[in-house]
Amino acid sequence: MWINSIFVIIVFIVALIGFTGYSLAKDNTNNSALDQLSRAALVNKLEQLPETPIDINEPPVGAMCYDTAAPLERSQYICPVCGEMTLYPAYSTDIDKISYYRTLVKKIKHVDVKLDESQLCEKCSPNSESRKLCLIVKPKSHKNLAGKITCGITEEDINLIYEYSEGMKEHTTWYGKFSLNNYKNRLEELFGAQIDEIK
C-alpha cells in the first residue's frame, strides 16, 4: 500500500516536471521560447517609450563609475611642475593629448628632445603672451650648441624627429607612408641646423 502510494507520488512529480518545464536547478537554456516571447513584448513596449535627446556624439572625455554628471565642456591642463590646473576651450588638441605627446617624446632615444610646457600653465607663466607647446631639440652631434626651441609644434613634428632619429626613410601619416626627405625642411627647422639628405 505504502509502496504504491510512494510510486504514484513519484510518477506525479515526474509528470509535473515534464509538463511545466519546472527545474530545481536554474537552467536558462530551456527558457528560450519564454524569453523570446517576453523579449518581443519588451521590444514592443520599448519602442513606445517617448524619445529623449541623445547626447553622446562628442568623443567621451573619460569614464567614471559614477558617471552621472556630464563632464564640463573644457580642456584641462594640469601642470607637472606646480600641480595647478589651467583651463582651455573644449577640444584643444595639444592640451587633450599632452600625456600622449610626453610618451612619444620619451620614445626618442638618439636625439636630446624635451617638451617645453611652461607656456601652458597660467600659474607658472602668468604673463606669457602665447600659450603654445614648444619643443627643445639638441642633436647629439651638436653638443656645444644650445637647444633649438620651436613653439606651436604638432604630433607630426614629434613623429618626424622620432623617425629621423631611428634612421627610418619614411614618415607614416593617416594617409599612408611618404619619403622622410619630403619633410627635410621641417626637420631642419626643428633641429635648427642642416641635416643630410635622407636616402
Next chain:
Amino acid sequence: MYSKLAPSFLPATCVLEMTYKCNHKCLFCSCPWEADNKFKKRKELTLQEWKDCIKLMTDNGVCSLAFTGGEALLNKDLTKIIEFAASCTSEYIETKGDILVAEKKPPGLYLISNGSLVDNKVLSLCKNNNVHLSMSLPGRSTYKAHTQSGSYKKIIENFTKAKNMDIKTTVNITVTKKNLFELYETISEALLAGADTLLLNRFLPGGRGLKYAKELLLSKEEINEMLDIAEEVLKTAKRSGSVGTELPKCIIDTSKYSHLKVSTKCSAAINFFVIGPSGFIRTCNHSPVELCHFTQFESLKSDPYWKKFTQKNYMPEACQDCGSLSECDGGCREAAHVFCGEVESQDPIFVQKK
C-alpha cells in the same frame, strides 16, 4: 588661445562616500574596506565636518557632488547634508563659442543608492533639492544572488515612483558573468519602469568582489556582448547610456555604439575624485590608497600617487608601443592595481587568475 587658471586643481566632480555601512552584501562590491586587506576604517565625518568639506570643495571648483557609500542613505544626517549642498554655489567654467565663460550656480547633486531604503521621504528630498537619483539593479532573477538582500521589485517600483514625481533617474547595472544572460530584460524593465538613463559597469575585482573574481569577471567576448545588448535596448528605446568603467580600446569597437557612451580613458584625479567616509581623499572609488584628509587637499599637488594619475604616468608596459595610446589608458588602472598589485599592471581582463 584663451586660457584661465582654474579655481583649484581639483576635478569638477567629487564623489562623497557618506558611510562605510551598507544594508546589502553585493558580491561585486568594490569598496576597498570590504576587502580582506589593511584598509583602515576610521571615524566617520560628523554633520558639521561634511558641511565644511562640501563648502571647501564647492569653493575650490567642484561643480558636481555624488553621494554614495556604502549605502549613502544609512548616514543619518544625509538629508541635512544634501540640503546644505543644494544651498552652496559652484563656479562652472565652460566653453561658450570659442571662449571660456564662468557662471555661478548650485552644484549638481547625485544620489547613488542601492535603492532599498528609497521611500517617499527620500524621493521628496531628491525632488526638493534637484537631486539626480541612481539606483543599482544587478540582474532580475539573479538580483538577490548578487546583492544578498533587498528586492528587485521594490527598485523597479521606485523608478516608477520617481518618474511620477519628475525626478531624473539612472539605472546602474554592474554586469557579471552571472547576470549577463538577462541584461536585455534588466535594462528594458528599468527603462519601462521609468529610469531615464543607463549606467553600465562591468564587474571589476576589488573589495568584497576580489573573492568572487573567478565567478563574476567577464571575458572579452562577454564584454562585447554586454555592450551590444545595451546598445540594442537603448536604440530600441531611443535612450542613451554610458559605460562607467573605461575599457581597453584593443578589445572593443567603439564606432559600433551610437546610443551607448563607451570610454577608453581614465578620469580618476582628472574629472573626478573621492572623499571617503572619514574624510580622506582617494583618486577613485576602486582605490585602496588614502592620500590625505580633505582639509589638507593642497598637498595633493605634490603627491606622487595623485600625480601619477593627473600626468597619466601609469601605462602598462605592454601598451607602450600601441598605436591607440593617445586614445586609451589600457583599461581601469585602479582595478589593475587592486587585482594585480601595481597601477601599471594590465587591466584584469587580460589577466587569468586561478
